[in-house]
Amino acid sequence: MALSYFAEKEDYSLNHIRARKIRDGYLVTTDYGSWAYLSEEEYRQVRTNNLKEPLLSLLKEKGIVLTQSNTENVILDYRKKWGYLFQGTSLHIVALTKRCNLNCSYCHASAEQLPEGHDMTEDTAKKAVDFIFQSPSEEITIEFQGGEPSLNFETLKYIVKYAKKKNETVRKNLKFCIVTNLTLMNDEKLDFLMKEKIGICTSFDGCKEVHNANRDQYDKVVSWIKKIKQVYDIDAMPITTKQSLPHYKEIVDEYVKLGLKNIWIKPLNNLGYAAESWKKVGITPEQFLEFWKNSLDYIVKSNKKTPLIENYAFILLKKILTKECVNFTDLETPCGAAIGQIAYNFDGDIYTCDEGRFFDIFKIGTVNDTYKKVLSSGQTACVLKASLNDNNPHCEVCAYKPYCGLCPVLSYAETGNIVSKIPDKRCDILMGMFTHIFDKMLFDEEYREVFMSWIEKS
Numbered sequence: 463m464a465l466s467y468f469a470e471k472e473d474y475s476l477n478h479i480r481a482r483k484i485r486d487g488y489l490v491t492t493d494y495g496s497w498a499y500l501s502e503e504e505y506r507q508v509r510t511n512n513l514k515e516p517l518l519s520l521l522k523e524k525g526i527v528l529t530q531s532n533t534e535n536v537i538l539d540y541r542k543k544w545g546y547l548f549q550g551t552s553l554h555i556v557a558l559t560k561r562c563n564l565n566c567s568y569c570h571a572s573a574e575q576l577p578e579g580h581d582m583t584e585d586t587a588k589k590a591v592d593f594i595f596q597s598p599s600e601e602i603t604i605e606f607q608g609g610e611p612s613l614n615f616e617t618l619k620y621i622v623k624y625a626k627k628k629n630e631t632v633r634k635n636l637k638f639c640i641v642t643n644l645t646l647m648n649d650e651k652l653d654f655l656m657k658e659k660i661g662i663c664t665s666f667d668g669c670k671e672v673h674n675a676n677r678d679q680y681d682k683v684v685s686w687i688k689k690i691k692q693v694y695d696i697d698a699m700p701i702t703t704k705q706s707l708p709h710y711k712e713i714v715d716e717y718v719k720l721g722l723k724n725i726w727i728k729p730l731n732n733l734g735y736a737a738e739s740w741k742k743v744g745i746t747p748e749q750f751l752e753f754w755k756n757s758l759d760y761i762v763k764s765n766k767k768t769p770l771i772e773n774y775a776f777i778l779l780k781k782i783l784t785k786e787c788v789n790f791t792d793l794e795t796p797c798g799a800a801i802g803q804i805a806y807n808f809d810g811d812i813y814t815c816d817e818g819r820f821f822d823i824f825k826i827g828t829v830n831d832t833y834k835k836v837l838s839s840g841q842t843a844c845v846l847k848a849s850l851n852d853n854n855p856h857c858e859v860c861a862y863k864p865y866c867g868l869c870p871v872l873s874y875a876e877t878g879n880i881v882s883k884i885p886d887k888r889c890d891i892l893m894g895m896f897t898h899i900f901d902k903m904l905f906d907e908e909y910r911e912v913f914m915s916w917i918e919k920s
């Protein structure tokens with residue numbers, strides 16, 4: 463008969479932790495994201511399981527040490543952080559058309575100046591809405607994309623009307639937004655968007671030189687941003703390309719001048735047209751990190767005058783500083799493919815996510831299928847499994863694991879394999895960002911004050 467004895471000396475046990483040296487101390491994180499920064503001596507106490515006060519109390523409070531009295535709360539916090547797993551798909555990206563009136567050098571959607579016939583029909587739109595409403599999520603956001611979605615504005619109107627009608631009985635928290643290049647905007651369209659409370663987001667690369675290098679429409683876009691800002695709200699997003707690198711100050715200044723509240727400094731992904739023109743527009747992880755750090759520094763240093771928030775830093779901070787489920791689909795494990803967001807192509811094909819639309823391998827069904835069938839398919843399960851950072855030996859020892867996740871689409875684009883080979887370019891970027899955020903949080907008072915104010919405002 464099997465026997466086992468265990469003589470427990472202490473009234474606590476150490477939670478599973480990972481550590482990373484930052485400057486002279488050690489960052490220690492748990493699986494659910496609580497953390498502490500320890501001196502060399504404190505870290506020695508942890509490693510030898512010889513904890514003394516006041517360190518012991520701090521580690522109990524953070525759930526880094528488990529006791530009879532805090533274990534229940536740690537389990538609840540863990541469940542809360544991964545709450546997105548229990549709610550159903552909330553973000554539904556509907557590509558109304560494959561067509562676009564522009565030809566941006568980095569276009570992710572590979573949109574083309576095609577004739578009609580590449581638009582979502584009313585019949586497909588109806589089926590897409592019926593599919594969307596099968597999600598058990600109480601929150602439903604329908605995001606209109608393309609191509610340029612305003613080229614198929616009649617179908618957009620139809621979806622809004624039909625979804626609202628359907629929602630009269632199910633009463634979900636239903637929201638809409640559109641991602642548009644603004645160049646086909648007119649008063650009639652704006653009136654409709656405002657009347658129906660549809661959020662507007664535009665691609666705006668900041669200063670004239672950079673925006674026009676990607677597509678020659680700076681004056682028109684700026685004039686529409688100004689006009690919309692007077693009567694409604696608008697978000698904008700720049701993409702960081704080779705052309706952006708010397709212009710971080712001008713780009714930030716332009717966002718501030720236009721009264722935009724957020725700027726999301728994102729790296730260009732090697733997808734769609736960007737992959738074809740990578741030599742011209744692409745950047746290395748090191749170049750992106752330098753650009754992001756410079757931009758963040760410029761934003762933080764001028765934050766008392768201009769309360770602009772850098773969204774990427776904000777998301778990482780939310781993951782690090784709060785117990786909330788952030789549900790940012792690209793940085794969860796498993797990621798939000800299918801369970802957090804679904805993308806509907808103009809022809810009714812369904813993909814795991816917006817970025818997944820580039821590759822057939824990420825097609826998980828059509829609007830003629832049921833939500834249950836698509837979500838429980840082997841294809842969906844494979845993508846989700848590949849996005850887990852639990853089985854990866856590099857991630858397994860990385861202190862940033864609880865805040866991070868893998869991307870099967872970017873991995874497939876880079877290597878032809880949905881399983882990420884870490885470290886890769888994306889990991890280099892994320893590792894650099896996490897280290898910078900922790901370093902600034904811990905050692906720079908000015909940054910800490912601004913970071914905390916962003917979190918308090920949210």
Ligand code: SF4
Nearest residue numbers: 792797799815817869
């Ligand atoms: S596969 Fe990649 S792009 Fe798609 S949701 Fe997951 S992390 Fe995001």
Ligand code: SF4
Nearest residue numbers: 857860863866889893
């Ligand atoms: S992808 Fe890189 S940064 Fe993220 S958890 Fe894995 S090793 Fe860490």
